[in-house]
Amino acid sequence: MNPTRIFAWYESAIGRDALAYLLACEQDIREGIPQEGIQLSKTQISTVENLAQLTAATLSNESKISEAHNLVRGWLIQFTADGISNAREIHNNSKGITQEAEAPREPTAAAVHEVALDTYCAFLLPSNHPGIPTQIINPFASISMSQHPRRQEFIDFAMQDAKLARVFTGPDEPFGRSMSYLSNVGFGGALQLDLLLETILQRAWLIESCRVSPEAFAIASVEQFRMVRSTLQKSECPSIATFHLTGALLPTGSKVEIAGGTLRETTESERRNSPFPPRGEISGSDETGQHVVVNYDGDITLEIPFKYRHKVLTGRDGDHRKWMEENSSFAEAQRTVTRIRFALLLATNRNHRVQIIPTAQSFDIPPSSMPYIAWLDVKPRGMMPTQLTDGEVSNWSSWYEKLNSAGVDHIELAMRRTLRALSERTDPTDVLIDSVIAWENIFGTPEGEPTFRITMCLSSLLKKDPAERAKLQSTLSDIYNLRSQIVHGNKDLKPAEVPFCHQALDVAIEAIRKLVEERPDILSLSDGSKRSKKLLLGN
Template sequence: MDTLNYLLGVDSTSTLEAAEENGDSSFTAEQLQVLAALDMARQRIETLDTHPDFSSMQWAEWLLQRSDGFILAHRLRALATGEEPIAPDTSTLAGCLSGLITDLYAGLVLPVSGPFGMSPAHNLAGAYYRHPLRETFEDLVMQDRDLKRIFPRNEEHTGQMGYTTRSTGQGGTIQLTMFAQEIIGAGIKLARFEQSALSPEQVAQDALRCLELIRSALRGEDVRVPVRVGLTGVLLPDARTEMDFGWARLRRADSSDAHLWAATSLDEAGSLTTTTEQGETVEISYRGDLILEFDAPYKMVLGERDISEAWPAEMMAVWDRFTEISESLRLGLLLADPDHRTLVVTTWQSVLDPISHSNGLGWADAKTVPNLMARQLTADDVDQWLTWSKAIDEHRIPTIGVAIRRMLMAVAERRNPEDVLVDAVVVWENLFGAKSETTLRIASSLALLLSSEEATATERLANQSTYKRLYALRSGVVHGAPNADLKKLQQGADDAVKISMAALREIFSEQVDLLTIKTSEDRSLHLIHRGDKRSRS
């Protein structure tokens, strides 16, 4: 629809939908001529027996063909609108890139065709390679003191090329002949990420932003790239369209976001329905009803990487931040209302990498999550979710990462009560475990952490005994104790999950001072030595 909007000079899909209802009377005579030409092209392309995956490339070839120095798409748009494209100053990188985008725009906004994972610029193919401004752009890149560093080698068959490793988890060879195409693809992706109205001018503006982002990364400056993530499991209340966490924004997904998961199976993913105790029906989409937006650090290292070596840890910055934010949100929702154990899970994720030939999209099947239930949040639920997620992201330290992950796994991923029990107790070990007297140290620490200030010594000892019993049950599972009682395991797993959530709630609210202590052993000693005298923040 974006290509048709552009060629006819209409500004929205709704205009075309209204025209379909009203018939030819909605179009000018000139627009009808353009539609007739497009219909003839459709019939011709259909006779080619082209595989559906490559139909957009056929359309791009037709729209971007040149005759007497003019591009057909420009002629069609000029016929429909009376507007001619303004030629930019192609003596500069910015002008040259803008010129390429203006000329190739009609093919650029076609649905992406070909193998899954290709960028929007993949449709351009031959039209891009044959464009006279491509070589001009390449010459200007090699005159740029920053950008030319990407392409230090001149190979006989590929021309100027080089190697990069990026913090998006991507890397490998990069060819100068494809550089503008990759920047253009990143430009349209950025425009869509930011929900901008598409136009050649907007895509050019965002492509230039991507070019500057690359320059800054090459200089070693602090650079961030946008990440978008689909989430399912909960619905926001009618009065709330978004949540602002400070370091991330969560908003409702709508029909304009379909491009984010284009070419995947998510459109046919289906939905999950739950009936509440009040008899109300709540339906969530397995595709995702919410979209998480945040920025992540972007770094680039030049030069060939030894593929026999592990991927550099510092080159996973984007996904490290994604993991942190995802964990903080998911755990925040759990701790906000531990009785309901509400889950929110990732359905897809996409990152902007300005020099990647892929679209940076990955997705998962939410149907495989064993304990997922649809839930309609209230205004109070949203406020509590915000509060807990912010507290977790602010106070979490690397050494309790295992506790956070195992808590989420116990509630969201495990089907077997043995696995739930083990994961839940690992949370205790990560928080308060020690090399010696492990059971005593963990049970004592939990009793001191979770017993009320008014609790008697007898009550604390009773709680401590409960924790010891559950720890022993877990040890039996781990060490293969025979004839395990299933009912005891199920009850023990449930109790252990409740205790783990209570411990994390206490640590991330009333006793955040414990998170200034880096090791579980020191944390346990601190609690035991402090005894009943709590230092609350």
């Protein structure tokens, strides 16, 4: 028997992590077992001998290598007469144990614990779906869970829980009992009782730190079961919304706590476990000559705690809009992202505007096996990759605190349109339109003639010298009239007028800066009419 050849064949068939599990020497294998002179215990030698016999059996009918690999994978997830998986039995034999850690006393949790121990190896097996991480689609794990001897036991125990029984009220046929729900992150779903166990274990497997051992995975699975059960019973739980942002790099090791969230570096684990393939990089050099490379996947992660809630649908429900308006967390998370992005814009003073753009967002939803993930199409305009300094990060945090004041809610539209003009619009005409909409959101009013009132407010806010104020007001009037002629179809933008579009954007950014930093008294007023009167009349 040549252990090196056996290791090589099984590493090809089931992957290094699964082979490490079978030999019960995870750390040694992951770091690379020496190919010659490896020291094995008696129990591990016995395992290698059994694996060699299994290899010979699968290849005896001259099957193709790929077929032999699948036969071995399939055999590992089958169950012995004692009701445990073949893989788990091999692992225990290699480890030389006859009794494992005690399972939880609660019957339902104990069933979860046992199924997790049996399916651990199945989750380690390589998927037949190239390019898709096994934590997203792993047919071997699905088969192992669906065929587990204690699966029905778990379902029976779950239905003995009076509160869970009230949740799963759907018809028994054709797919068994189920629940339908509407969540406060903007969409609904359904959960079948028959798939509750799979949901719980899949959620535990997404926690990378819990994959280090079968015991850690079993403990995490029981914790997920208790959390999901509590959520189903109460229809709410604490959760996390995650946004990945591209365009800038935090100083190494930085972590910024802000009101309502945390900013940190995106981890390699998050990149590795992303359900989407890498989308490339963008590079550039700043005014100091520093070369900076950022990932379109996002190098900064924003985590926002929120209260997850759902409403169980009974089929007799009417309009759900009122419930969504009262409970929505999605809109609040989006407001936080807007303020984070705008705060960085105001916090930095460089030759280029520093901006960050969301590339992906996810919301953890306990009734679901996977978080809700949206991959955003990133086509930034004029984004210059930037390595932030410690001072800029500190200033960023301060500006976010300012933008997190209640009065900023009144100019939410202005900030969104300004960011859109800055990062999304490639046509100067669109930059102009969005920027002037921001002006109108700040000082617009249905009363009287808007051009003079809005441009006078902006020039008064931005310039103290009367002559400079008059000059700026005249220019802003021309820009406002240009926008009006374009949107009403009276003319097209000429090349010579493109600078007006970018000036409109500059004015929108500086107006918001001034209001937040110097005139919170105006910002606190609820509409543009009141704000313009306060600025012009001083009362």
